[in-house]
Amino acid sequence: MTASSARPWLDVTLPIHRRAELLVAAMSIDECAAQLDQLRIDEITEDDVREGVGSAILATSATAGNDAQPASSAPQLDALQRVAVERSRLGIPLVFARDVIHGHHTIFPIPLGQAASWDAELVEASCRAAAVEASADGIRWTFAPMLDVCRDPRWGRVAESYGESAHLTGALGVAAVHGFQTADLAAPDAIAACAKHFAGYSAAEGGRDHNTAEISRPTLEDVYLPPFHAATLAGCASVMAAFNTVDGLPAGSNRALLTGVLRERWGFDGLVVTDWNAVAETRDHGTAADTADAAAQCLLAGSDVDMVSRLFRAELPGLVARGRVAERAVREAAARVLRFKLRLGLFERPFTGERPCVQRAPHRALARRCVARGAVLLANAHETLPLAAEHNRLALVGPLADAKAELFGTWVLDGIVSEVASLAQALERAGRAVTTGATSWADDAKPAQFDGASATSAADGADAIIVVVGERPDRSGEANSVVDPSLPAGQPELLEHVLELARARAQRPPRLVLVVIAGRPLVLPACADAFGAVLWSFHPGSEGGLGLADVLLGAAEPGGRLPITIPRHGGQIPIFHDHTPTGRPLGEYHRQPGAHGGRRYLDCAGAPKWRFGEGHGYTAFALREARVLSAHAEAGVRLSCTVANAGVRAGETVVQVYVADPVAELSQPVRRLVAFMRVSLDAGASRELQIGVEARALAYCHRDGARRVDAGQYVAWIGFHSSDGAPIEFEMVDARVRV
Template sequence: MHSSIRRLSLITALTALLHPAYASAADCSAASPRIRNLMARMTAAEKLGQLNQLARQAIATGAAGSQGQAGGDEVIAAGGVGSFLGVRGVADTRRLQEIAVTRSRLKIPLLFADDVIHGYRTIFPVPLAEAGSFDPELAERSARIAAVEASASGIHWTYAPMVDIARDPRWGRVVEGSGEDPYLGSMMAAARVRGFQGRDLSAHDSVLATAKHFVGYGAAEGGRDYNIASMSPQTLQDVYLPPFKAAVDAGVGSIMAAFNELDGTPMHANGALINGLLRKQWGWNGVVVSDYTGVMELMNHGVAGNRGDAGERALRAGVDVDMISEIYSKELPQRVASGRLPLAVVDASVQRVLVAKCRLGLFDDPYRGADPARERASILTPEHRQVARVAAGRSIVLLKNARDVLPLRKDIGEVAVIGPLADQPWAMVGNWPGAGKPEDAVTPLAALRNTLGEKRVVYARGSELIGDDRSGFAAAVKAARDSDVVLLFVGESPEMSAEAASRTSLDLPGNQQALADALVATGKPVVAVLLNGRPLSVGKLAEETSALVEAWFPGIEGGNAISDILFGDVNPAARLAITFPRNVGQVPIYYAHKMTGRPPRAEEKYTSKYIDAPWTPLFSFGYGLSYTTFGYDKLRIASPRITANGRQKVTVTVTNTGTRAGDEVVQLYLRDEVASVTRPVRQLRGFRRIHLAVGESGAITFELGREDYAFHDAGMRKVVEPGRFSVFVGGSSEATLSGSFEVIAQH
């Protein structure tokens, strides 16, 4: 292996001397000599090859009509592919890269892309959980570690972060994003971009980030994946686009087109939003990649009659890279040759791909320092595992804690650990695990045994995740009766959320609720821990158990983090990044809803509510408990009046009024009281996670500006209208401490 690496390094050095594509240069603009030289020498087929992305399977089966491994290699040698999806590991990436930089005519290096969503080998909490930490610095740090590990395995490009706003928990992909709020989503989007790309994209430990899915994918009708989306132009601009703008402002190098259509135009053909808004209005010029076979699916949408039409529509709309469909490389050469598709359209996309490769430093070092020694040294290190444990602890939400049953004392007697998810490593790793392995994960059962010792922990599975088998109930009930406390682990399997995993019910699957009922009937305190990828309608579970903990899919150190929370080694402070409905009939439900003409009032029949359930959520956005308590007072608004471009400072004093040191997530919400179009009842416009000792107070100041007051009016102009704004500050979206100020017209 070492002699092979030396040989590859020598080849790289010789290539740099002999070929102009490898001349060292800092300039990676489309107008740079390096890019212009390549563009001038490329044939139309080679240009379209740069826009063609194949999957790992294409190499194994021999893509483009070839047979066997050698056939696949020939596609690379012929310049017929620019990037690969899912090829990971130094051995594979270096071998394929060597073919590209030694056997292809122009020696253009390949890009290797992968879905590095919440860690590469060190798996962190799923993004929805991490968003609940309300800690962008943590999100940036976990993304940075993922980039270090992925790049050491030869990966250059990750298809993350997902920045879709999601307000329908039936949609399985809520697990991949930051929840329902544009402000929190924007903060997390920017943090993850910074983490993945680092300060220097050409550094060997950075990867190209991809903001996805552009745009409106989270608004899929019925919560059904891949479905259409329909929304007002104001909702698109003020709710769904802000996280993408934040990613663009953070320097994201790539954006992925969404599967959905938006008001009649599939996003893979939406030139108005891709070329128009993204590129012209926002001035962004990175790479737009299709989603998996998204170009081909324009035929299913009914806007293209054949593969060639689908490819031409997508490329003209600004989709630079065709993932998997192979339409650009197979169908479009004839259209270029005939003049039907102008070569200038192809050139614009090719330039963007070459610029990305240049920015990544691939022309100077096609292997980007990835070798077996670095791969071994960089992956799953003790330091990375420790950050994963901290991240999991900061992402676990305490939803209920009756009579302070938590934290548990470590000198407690016998503990019954029950439930189908108590000892399932894959429930720690979750969905989209990258290169993560279940054997890397610490389960709750393993962690609790390590904390208390084998003898004090009695384990009974109790039930399966799905199905009606109750044969394990008797053993679980006996374990509960013989114990001092019951720790019940229930929820979903990772396969029940993420892509193509929409649900029509948000109840606990199978007979898990019946198992909980049987355990509660023993009279012993039951602490329920949820492991899941979406909000669940767990009203009965919340009502009958002594404590309820939302752990999500917490990553490979999840078991240890859960133990840390249960025994008080970590004081929980995470909040919900998405609203929990009481039942699926309330969906969509989110805190920043509009006020109706007849807002709900319990005492009035003809108001906006239900006759069979409350209109309020089970748990609201921003909600979460602690083992201590916090008081809010001394709200001060600096100026009673400001202009539209003026800055406003809001200060509040927060005091730890309890008996333990802890973190509090201080949240500020804003409401525009009267406007020319209806506005949300309140919107998150600031948050701060702070640590306070017992009795300690801290003054927190938020600064508001034009972006916080602005919205799109009926004419789609972004405006700040004069009028009164109310401010709410507290520990959730239901904060009651309030004040107000006036925005006056600018003269």
């Protein structure tokens, strides 16, 4: 008797759905329920594995992104896998999951920093590199990308987001899915992606993590859901239910969301996993009476895998016996888990084994390029940057001037600090004479402190003073929200001190460069305006020092554009580019770029400090002949423009397309991003571009709850940031598209 005849689900000639059906039919209800449990790696036992537990998460706490975690080990995981395959009744392999958020051993910029690149190909390549490294350690499932559109920088998990635009988030999320999974999820170096947190988690009130999110139906449909829809269309293997309530129900027990939207409307056939302990936490929300009620509600809503609370395995068999939950519902969820494992090829290749050593040098080179591509030059008066060869004596001051581990950012479990060069070291390697000072951290809870004497000593005789400020990784990420997203204590005083030092050298003043390295948009003090250049890098990862040195010295272009608005004061939050016009706007919004309708303050300007999409390179670009070529609801919109490099060196820019629907059934944003394109041009060169906009990008939620495209008049802008460009009016015809 062959193995496939004894266990027909091992027959690879059968379709995956059929193999899963055959296996589920051979399972007891207890074995089905066990497949729905995901246990912590430090709690899972051989008995659990023999009894059929489905997966293990390689983490030991709910906030693993902030805590030191045990290293992932392929031999350790293979040993546990051998128990599952050889000593359990049916030999169903485990799947091992870990939060591979922005790299594994090679750490790339945080997702917000990757979003600043506006480069989907680069995001895909970084996720591909992460998958190659993680899979070599036995990891086949990651809980990324995070597709929460974020409009509140107080929320610590903005670091994991792709920013404030649903369109940019969706485009980069699709790229991440392709990078993690490849075209063949069963390939040994592919890992399953997980779109999270479904849905509305980033709308937490007050920017407080895990808090209530009160979201209107149009906002949910038009802002928070589209990136997830894009990811499911791209074949994302799994989705994670959010912690928050939607319409009063926790997302993990929200049938309208998980079954109505995700499965029935979108046709999603993948796996739904709850967030850490979220099944048990339905009781804390006040919507479940006890653990049995919590398990029943979440399973029947559409949750397939219970992350660490152990309630599915403990409660579902009894619930089935009592008639509270239909046996079919448990078996259907188990079938989805098994299809997930079959798609990963785990039945054919359950062990990592002796994999070839991963060649990480190309990954590190890619990470270095990502740093430069995501570095945002926000000010550059009198061409302060790049620093020419004659600017040889450099003073680096500030808490991040000589930092290494702090460059990683949040959610780094397997990064290798010994491989990191600080910014000071990177500039020294480039041949510059570097002195450092005031490199210790102040504490937000203590009075402002900085080492003025060491800053003064370092700056003495320097050709340029580079002040490197920002945040430690533990000031952003999960459960690390702040009430005031300003520069941390002591750092504004350091900026003032450096400015005084520069003013004292009237005969030969040094160039002043401010480098901000952070996990979120920060409100900078007014004195930051006195610096000749401001360069922003969202925590840049392993190659952060080298990549930023490339930009500062002109070896690489600062390629970043803001994926999120930077406010001038915390009291403006939330502030974002695609706000609605209000009844008393500051002007006719589509004819006055930059007007933030209704955002008047007595003590602060209404406009942000830096706008969504803003950023400069080391050359000047111009845009002309912008026009709409065609507009049809089935085919979308086609636009054209000519972009020219008017500077003296080669460079890159990001051409951005925004659209408004001035008269609609429901009030629509003054403008929203609908397309973008990176363009590289030699000095003096020009290029005609044609840019397509999909019809779904113009759809919105109508009063009946359906998302569709309106016929009628629209306005488009083609420019270099969210308030740039002249308005172009066009008419959409034959608008019958529903999405």
